[in-house]
Amino acid sequence: CFLCRRYLQPPGTWIQCTLESRELLALCLKKIKASLSKVRLIDAGFIWTEPHSKRLKLKLTVQKEVINGAVLQQVFVVEYIVQSQMCEDCHRIEAKDFWKAVVQVRQKTLHKKTFYYLEQLILKHRLHQNTLRIKEIHDGLDFYYSSKQQAQRMVDFLQCTVPSRSKSSQRLISHDIHSNVYNYKSTFSVEIVPICKDNVVCLSPKLAQSLGNMSQICVCIRVTSTIHLIDPSTLQIAEIDGNTYWRHPFNSLFHPKQLEEFIIVDINRVQEKKKGAGAGARSNKHTLAEAWVQKTSELNTDHQYFCCTHLGHILNPGDLVLGSVLVVSSIEVGGVCVNTCCFSLQILIKKSYDRTKRQRRRNWKLKELERDREGTDTDDERQYQDFLEDLEEDEAIRKNVNIYRNADIPVESDTDDDGPPRISLAEMLEDLHISQDATGGEGANM
Known part of the structure; x- marks a missing residue:
């Protein structure tokens, strides 16, 4: 051929x-x-x-x-x-009819941080090598394969990596009545749960009770193969897998763009409350604290908010933090929605750092998949920077990602503990180029 x-x-x-x-x-x-x-x-x-x-x-x-x-x-x-001809596989590629299976991955959110994480997992496990084409659209990714078995392998990988559900269908392309051979094109649809890191969610009463009488208002601190939740007022944690989520679905209460910036006026670490009967496990990586905060947009006023937070281990007076004020006007009692007097609930999500300084000190980089883009969104760069910041702040997520040292940026000392979280040099890999030899010069022609 x-x-x-x-x-x-x-x-x-x-x-x-x-x-x-x-x-x-x-x-x-x-x-x-x-x-x-x-x-x-x-x-x-x-x-x-x-x-x-x-x-x-x-x-x-x-x-x-x-x-x-x-x-x-x-x-x-x-x-x-040697007589040259064209094999059947290449003939189908030239005829633009080369794929036999496609995996359509979708997530009903307004950002792409989950897909940036999936991209790194696919690169690490080299699952992109068998793809014929990768197409990026506004709400997901499409992976094209030459066989149904390769597409099924990708679906199995996604279900083991992120909470998701899938369904499949196939379309008859041709049928040989003499040999009784059928030619199908298969489509696999994978839907990822619409919950991401730093989302504030409201659980159903039945689900909250099954998680150890957990509060219905929780913060998502991580999404891996399960959804990791924490109650900011008690530090109680829980994990929800994909099957549990689809039986008791819930959504985020607001979009990350709706987060407001607060300044810490005063904060006091408090002793954890005594566990109640049937209560679940509590986080050992967070510290419970009571804080007085004020919106940076209201510094010229005396309006302050009091709240309990799970970020007591990293917050100090004067720090900036992203959060939201929820106004609750009704509660559910016995499956019946009962109107009550309105009250506000302040939830602190994450500490805020100077983004410009973080980008300047970032001496590492990630690899990207080669894919066809349907269109570029003006907000893609900001979402990608959010994903890079999540990697710097969460060591558990970094373990699943190959991080490469950026030789163009000099290595700085790691003694600055007051700045934003950073990735240590020990966690980085050297980016190997075949065109360079061991001394860093140009290698010989192969």
Whole structure:
């Protein structure tokens, strides 16, 4: 095949062979198997020919017993002519009808941080090597494959990586009535839960009770193969898998763009409250604190808010923090919605740092998938920076991602503990380029 450089092994198998390889030698010998049936093959090897000459030459040594037990040995050269054609796979690619299965990954959110995380997981596990094409659209990714088995492998990987559900369908393309062979195109639809890191969610009473009498208002601190939630007023934590979520679905109460910036006026670490009967586990990585905060947009007023927060281990007076004020006007009692007097609930989500300084000190980088983009959103760069900041702040997420050192940015000292979280040099990999040798210079031509 003049496109993929594979050789035809009759009747319909195409194999990959390099010049003067054992595989190509075996293929050539099969072509003259009938002619060698009356002699014994002793030795066979290639004679060098110009790679572009479309010629292959074999030097063969054969023996045959003649009169009265005498053995005659002869050495001769067999010349092959390479005829170029197009294999079936390449023909389908040229006809734009090359894929047999597609995996459509979707998430009903207004940002792409989950897909940035999936991109790094796919690169780390090299699941993109079998894809024919990757297409990015406004609400997800499409992966095209040449076989249904490869697409099913991607679906299994996604279900083990993020909370999701899938369904499949297939469309008949052609049918051979003589051989009873059907040609289908398969479509796998994967829907990821619409919950991401730093989302504030409201659980149903039944689900909250099953999680150890957890509060209905929780903060999502991480999304891996499960959804990790924390109650900011008690530090109680819980994990929700995909099956549990689809039985008791819930959504985020607001979009990350709706977060407001607060300044810490005063904060006091408090002793954790005593566990109640049937209460779930509590986080050992967070510290419960009571804080007085004020909106940065209301610094000229005396309006302050009091709240309990799970960020007591990183917050100090004067720090900036992102949060939201929820106004609750009704509660659910016994499955019935009962109107009550309105009250506000302040929730602090994450500490805020100077983004410009973080970008300037970031001496690492990530690799990206080669994909076709349907259109670029003006907000994509900000969302990508949010994802990079999540990696710096969460060590558990970083363990699943290959992080490479950026040689263009000098390495700074890690003794500055007052700044934003940083990734240590020990967690980074060296970005290897085949065109460079071990000394950093240009390597020899291959």
